[in-house]
Amino acid sequence: MIEFQGVSKWFGALKVIKNISATVDKGTTIVLCGPSGSGKSTLVRTVNRLEPIQEGTITVGGTDIHAKSVNVNTLRTGIGFVFQQFNLFPHLSVVDNVMLPLRRLRQQSRKEALPTALLMLERVGLADKANSLPADISGGQSQRVAIARSLILKPEVLILDEPTSALDPEMVGEVLKLLRQLSGEGITMMCVTHEMGFAREVADRIWFLKSGELTFDAKPELFFSSETHPDVRGFLSAIQKNH
Ligand SMILES: Nc1ncnc2c1ncn2[C@@H]1O[C@H](COP(=O)(O)OP(=O)(O)OP(=O)(O)O)[C@@H](O)[C@H]1O
Ligand SMILES: [Mg+2]
Known part of the structure; x- marks a missing residue:
């Protein structure tokens, strides 16, 4: 449904997305996580052209969405975005x-x-x-x-950038419950979140970003296992400490 091929993006001289290649299968849910400033928001914003890219291609349903011929309004009709x-x-x-x-x-x-x-x-x-x-x-x-x-x-695709992080703790559950429901109904979803319980339960794959690189892309079982990437292990224990 969504394919990133060698995608890079700079803000001025700062390279914030570094040569990302990855695929999101139709009907699956991807959770993106990683440290603050690692490029999660920027990456999801490139998918409906809230941010331009300087290198690579992103296709959604086979269409190169950053091509000049693509109408932004039409594109956004097919891609919902939640802030x-x-x-x-x-x-x-x-x-x-x-x-x-x-x-x-x-x-x-x-x-x-x-x-x-x-x-x-x-x-x-x-x-x-x-x-x-x-x-x-x-x-x-x-x-x-x-x-x-x-x-x-x-829309066939729903993108969410930290949909629960502005909420009081007692409100998080009702939003996650709705997202869980939607995920089961076949929409293709990319969700930036640090709700690791949700990720474990709902994600088909979890992407870990670090300094603009997609350093790990795995199923939840592997992501949360002892075989996980060392960066992920550090990240997970930091999250646990905060909780
Ligand atoms: N409009 C902008 N102009 C310049 N630099 C930007 C802009 N937006 C983001 N950046 C920089 O790009 C990098 C990635 O930022 P981004 O917001 O994508 O990170 P993030 O992973 O979503 O972080 P957080 O977890 O804090 O939301 C950071 O270094 C950030 O300072
Ligand atoms: Mg962000």
Whole structure:
């Protein structure tokens, strides 16, 4: 579904993604982890062209997405993106936030978009919050609204950059539960997260980035085993200490 071939990226003189080649199979879930500043956000942002690349190619469903001929709006219709800070519009109700992609990218009227948006809210368990404003719902609920919005165009790929790290601990579970559900429904998912329980349970493969290099790409069984990469072992014990 997604293929990185020799991908490198610089910010000015700083090389932040270093010759990454890897594949994400259709319907699988990849968890990306690694130290702060290792390039996780930058890498996932290249997949829907929030960041340009200087070397290599990235194909999604066979299309070279950084080719000039690719329309960014069309590309983003097929790739949902969820940010750490939900980025909901504060002046719009929950249901109006969810229907925005239908209105902006499919030119639907509010009336046309409403049934789809309500169905999507039901799916994330928030039908009763449709008319609330973002300020009046919890962080976990806000992130579920953001996920509903990212799914409304039925993307084949869903990318999430630390979807739970801005949440209070008691809200993390409800968001992970939703992601677990989605992962089981066949969407192709790339998720940056340090939730190692989630990674162990849901990821088909875990990618470990270090200073812009993909130093380890393994199934969870190997990733968490004693045979793992030494860098991963150090990283895991650091996480454990923080907890
Ligand atoms: N817009 C930018 N301009 C210049 N440098 C940037 C920019 N965005 C990121 N960087 C640099 O690129 C490198 C990778 O950053 P990135 O945000 O991808 O890391 P990360 O792995 O997501 O870190 P974190 O775990 O803290 O979110 C870092 O050295 C960072 O300082
Ligand atoms: Mg990041």
